[in-house]
Amino acid sequence: MMDDESTRLVWQSIAGIVAQSPPEQALGELREFGWAELLLSEDSQLATEALFSAQGRHVVPWTGLDKVLLAHLRPDDDLWTATVVLPSAGHDVPTSMLSGSTLRITGVTAVRATRPALIVVPALEDGELVIASGRLPTDGVWPEHAGGLDPASGWTSLDVAIPAGELLVTRGTQAASAWAAAAAAGQRALAHELASLAESMLELAAEHVTSRKQFGVPIGSFQAVQHRLADVKVWVELAKLAAENAWEESDPRASALAKILAGRAARTAIKNCQQVLGGMGFTWEHQFHRLLRRASVLEPLLGGAEHLRERVGASIIAAGSGPRLVML
Amino acid sequence: MTVVASHESELEVELTVDAVRAAFRAWLTDNAATMDEFRSITGELDEVFAKLCTLQRLLFNAGWLRLGWPARVSGLGGTILLRGVIVEELAAAGYPPPFSFTAMEVLAPAVVDHATPELSAEMIPRLLRGDDFWCQGFSEPGAGSDLGAISTRAVDDGDNWRVTGQKLWTSWASYSNRCLLIVRTGAQDSAHRGLTALFVDMDTPGLTVRPYVSMTGDAEFAELFFDDAIVPKSRTLGVVDGGWNVAMSILGYERGAAAWQRQAWMMARLNDLLRAGKPSARSVGETYEMIHALRLSSRRTMRVLGGGAPAGPAASIDKLMLSTAEQSLFDLALATVPDVLFADDAETQNWRRDILYSRAASIYGGAAEVQRNIIAQRLLNLPRAR
Numbered sequence: 001m002m003d004d005e006s007t008r009l010v011w012q013s014i015a016g017i018v019a020q021s022p023p024e025q026a027l028g029e030l031r032e033f034g035w036a037e038l039l040l041s042e043d044s045q046l047a048t049e050a051l052f053s054a055q056g057r058h059v060v061p062w063t064g065l066d067k068v069l070l071a072h073l074r075p076d077d078d079l080w081t082a083t084v085v086l087p088s089a090g091h092d093v094p095t096s097m098l099s100g101s102t103l104r105i106t107g108v109t110a111v112r113a114t115r116p117a118l119i120v121v122p123a124l125e126d127g128e129l130v131i132a133s134g135r136l137p138t139d140g141v142w143p144e145h146a147g148g149l150d151p152a153s154g155w156t157s158l159d160v161a162i163p164a165g166e167l168l169v170t171r172g173t174q175a176a177s178a179w180a181a182a183a184a185a186g187q188r189a190l191a192h193e194l195a196s197l198a199e200s201m202l203e204l205a206a207e208h209v210t211s212r213k214q215f216g217v218p219i220g221s222f223q224a225v226q227h228r229l230a231d232v233k234v235w236v237e238l239a240k241l242a243a244e245n246a247w248e249e250s251d252p253r254a255s256a257l258a259k260i261l262a263g264r265a266a267r268t269a270i271k272n273c274q275q276v277l278g279g280m281g282f283t284w285e286h287q288f289h290r291l292l293r294r295a296s297v298l299e300p301l302l303g304g305a306e307h308l309r310e311r312v313g314a315s316i317i318a319a320g321s322g323p324r325l326v327m328l
Numbered sequence: 329m330t331v332v333a334s335h336e337s338e339l340e341v342e343l344t345v346d347a348v349r350a351a352f353r354a355w356l357t358d359n360a361a362t363m364d365e366f367r368s369i370t371g372e373l374d375e376v377f378a379k380l381c382t383l384q385r386l387l388f389n390a391g392w393l394r395l396g397w398p399a400r401v402s403g404l405g406g407t408i409l410l411r412g413v414i415v416e417e418l419a420a421a422g423y424p425p426p427f428s429f430t431a432m433e434v435l436a437p438a439v440v441d442h443a444t445p446e447l448s449a450e451m452i453p454r455l456l457r458g459d460d461f462w463c464q465g466f467s468e469p470g471a472g473s474d475l476g477a478i479s480t481r482a483v484d485d486g487d488n489w490r491v492t493g494q495k496l497w498t499s500w501a502s503y504s505n506r507c508l509l510i511v512r513t514g515a516q517d518s519a520h521r522g523l524t525a526l527f528v529d530m531d532t533p534g535l536t537v538r539p540y541v542s543m544t545g546d547a548e549f550a551e552l553f554f555d556d557a558i559v560p561k562s563r564t565l566g567v568v569d570g571g572w573n574v575a576m577s578i579l580g581y582e583r584g585a586a587a588w589q590r591q592a593w594m595m596a597r598l599n600d601l602l603r604a605g606k607p608s609a610r611s612v613g614e615t616y617e618m619i620h621a622l623r624l625s626s627r628r629t630m631r632v633l634g635g636g637a638p639a640g641p642a643a644s645i646d647k648l649m650l651s652t653a654e655q656s657l658f659d660l661a662l663a664t665v666p667d668v669l670f671a672d673d674a675e676t677q678n679w680r681r682d683i684l685y686s687r688a689a690s691i692y693g694g695a696a697e698v699q700r701n702i703i704a705q706r707l708l709n710l711p712r713a714r
């Protein structure tokens with residue numbers, strides 16, 4: 001593990017790359033920096049936290065999330081030329097289907113300027129989890145542009161069928177445990193990013209209510225306004241603590257809980273910060289909607305909060321007791 | 329790493345969280361037969377109280393309740409985290425918290441920090457052993473959320489204070505023999521600057537205790553009437569007119585450390601609920617999320633306190649989470665075991681009591697609105713209203 005000084009330097013370098021690189025060069029610079037090696041080392045927490053907090057802060061038009069999953073699904077391949085197809089928005093189990101000679105890819109994926117050399121698709125085959133990987137057969141199937149609520153997020157949905165013949169398919173417990181680890185790692189990364197987005201919204205709103213005056217006083221001196229932002233502060237703090245905690249625990253539910261609390265922080269921030277920003281926050285020019293859009297499209301990835309609550313709850317009911325996490 | 333051996337007990341344990349946890353778990357297993365009678369305590373308040381006293385003495389004599397306290401108050405050393413481990417493992421093993429647990433986390437640290445060394449050396453062991461029970465005399469008819477409005481007066485009379493005034497909502501005062509009292513020693517308009525903390529015996533002449541019944545149906549509350557009651561100056565906690573600091577440090581412990589106790593109990597009650605009925609997966613997930621959040625914020629405060637620093641305004645997050653989690657849990661109980669609302673048996677009495685009591689969680693120890701004010705003004709630095 002690194003000492004405090006090296007940790008600070010790594011953090012700074014990654015934040016610098018995210019803040020300053022032109023979008024099309026950012027992943028290349030992370031590669032040169034050795035981010036993938038850091039991610040695969042015992043310092044993967046540092047690699048993840050630094051990158052995704054910065055992604056949230058700067059709302060960049062690209063993402064490293066697929067690399068986080070690939071590190072668990074295909075750790076021996078080159079992460080930089082591969083990508084992964086996530087389950088459709090709202091799902092934490094694969095939505096792609098493998099049957100006979102066809103892989104029906106249904107999910108969301110990161111758009112890339114150059115076509116990925118390798119795609120990795122978690123899928124279901126007769127209800128069993130499998131991981132299919134290989135080359136794309138033809139040009140054209142890979143999306144070049146993202147659309148939807150936040151085209152700048154770099155994520156887009158995908159629904160194509162490709163021949164399965166050439167694909168490498170992993171099955172059984174090996175596939176299941178790789179996917180469980182990948183999904184949990186992805187949830188932690190998203191938790192860091194969502195918490196950071198919520199915190200950015202809070203900063204915008206706190207700054208606004210301090211400077212904006214109505215009725216002769218800063219609007220931030222009204223208790224109704226203070227309480228809305230106090231609630232955002234509470235959930236932002238808890239989301240950050242939960243994301244940190246998820247790295248301490250071997251139980252994957254800690255990662256789901258981190259994502260749940262980050263989703264709560266993001267939703268509360270979207271609602272309450274928007275309200276106190278008033279009409280100024282409803283313009284295209286204002287930064288707020290970019291944060292709102294990004295948080296909204298990331299929240300359902302790898303399972304939205306409502307869905308994950310149900311999962312965590314079901315596992316607690318099945319076990320008859322809640323897990324003991326967050327030990328002193 | 330210190331290894332301690334206490335004289336009265338056989339307890340020998342390394343003073344680390346992990347070692348204490350392992351040792352206490354083992355002790356609970358070895359003593360399961362003796363401990364069995366404490367598993368479910370129901371019935372009239374007096375019986376419950378007596379049982380909980382026995383439990384407390386047992387734990388004290390075995391040394392567990394002396395962990396996390398300094399030697400000068402007969403403790404075995406180590407930080408507050410060790411107390412957090414004991415309370416948590418006790419709850420996880422299915423036992424209720426002993427009666428004085430709240431006073432131990434809320435009031436006792438202030439006495440250790442602010443009382444004369446003689447006073448704390450005498451009083452803390454009595455509290456831990458279960459010989460004494462303490463109550464908290466802050467609130468008054470005109471001073472609830474606004475502690476700066478306290479008007480119970482203490483007049484300087486040589487070696488003594490002469491105290492006159494009224495307190496109310498004093499929880500468990502009729503079961504207590506000591507009270508941590510906040511009084512006014514400065515001018516009536518001195519607000520928070522003219523307050524002083526006193527440690528008062530409940531049998532002081534001139535102090536009358538009138539119990540009254542809380543919403544749960546228990547005679548939990550009392551009014552305290554002070555009529556020229558004489559309190560020796562040696563019972564002053566901290567400096568004269570420095571009572572606000574004592575009160576704030578108590579509120580810091582109440583919001584932060586007592587929240588850790590409360591979450592340990594909530595985890596156990598959630599497990600009880602899973603046995604008692606069939607809640608929906610979604611709502612169990614959400615209630616667990618709230619308790620998880622409470623653990624996260626409370627653990628942070630415990631670590632701050634364990635490092636010797638004050639809890640600070642972040643403890644308001646803990647208090648807000650405490651009420652949110654507790655109300656989420658007992659709202660879930662309402663939805664899951666509605667039959668208990670129509671029953672009268674002792675077995676389901678705890679559900680009825682806990683469901684009602686959860687409503688108070690956003691009022692005592694600083695109302696939820698007061699916590700939000702603190703978060704907005706002290707953590708977010710938003711402008712104060714004029």
Ligand SMILES: Cc1cc2nc3c(=O)[nH]c(=O)nc-3n(C[C@H](O)[C@H](O)[C@H](O)COP(=O)(O)OP(=O)(O)OC[C@H]3O[C@@H](n4cnc5c(N)ncnc54)[C@H](O)[C@@H]3O)c2cc1C
Binds near residue numbers: 695
């Ligand atoms: C179960 C229970 C046990 C208690 N035990 C003790 C005890 O042992 N010792 C003791 O000293 N006291 C005790 N109390 C009293 C408790 O500390 C007070 O009830 C509490 O401080 C609130 O004061 P109040 O009841 O006078 O409410 P008020 O101060 O009158 O406030 C009523 C409501 O008004 C709102 N409000 C008040 N101030 C503000 C504000 N600044 N901004 C926005 N909204 C505000 C809040 O909603 C608040 O709940 C206990 C109370 C309960 C319910």
